[in-house]
Amino acid sequence: GQQLNQSPQSMFIQEGEDVSMNCTSSSIFNTWLWYKQDPGEGPVLLIALYKAGELTSNGRLTAQFGITRKDSFLNISASIPSDVGIYFCAGRRGSNYKLTFGKGTLLTVNP
């Protein structure tokens, strides 16, 4: 099946630092989505990317759809304590809208 390799698995940073995480795949995806999940809750959509090379920002978050369509990264600038959570990348291929998720990046921000 389709696999997304998400890294790093976890990060422990100081408040104010920038963060970067990425997902790679051996398969081509035509949509990349980034979600944040707080404990006991559902994934909340952060950024959606639909075209190769697309760079999109949402506040302090910036994500890019890789040119090869096999990767994507998410950057968080000037992290704050409420950024704590698990960040998932998800990719979609074909026309059925099914998502394949990465294993997540656990972000801890030390105030």
Next chain:
Amino acid sequence: EPEVTQTPSHQVTQMGQEVILRCVPISNHLYFYWYRQILGQKVEFLVSFYNNEISEKSEIFDDQFSVERPDGSNFTLKIRSTKLEDSAMYFCASSESNTIYFGEGSWLTVV
């Protein structure tokens, strides 16, 4: 802002019992999904539903599982004869096109 709502938020059931998880997708969305997340693991696709029929399902979605849209607003996941390994958070999701929105999940514990 429109959201996907799920009930119950938490259910404990005896092994072998049947469980029905309910979802109300976002009203103008046409595609509906169930995903599963075992504690500490990534979100996994179970099934997608469009035009009143299953459009895709994963290998996890065996004969034990079924989905139904009994009326114009609800979308249900039925698990027959639950097993211990069915314990997980079950997320309903819906989409209009490319972007998928998730509910807050139903936490199922099989004992």
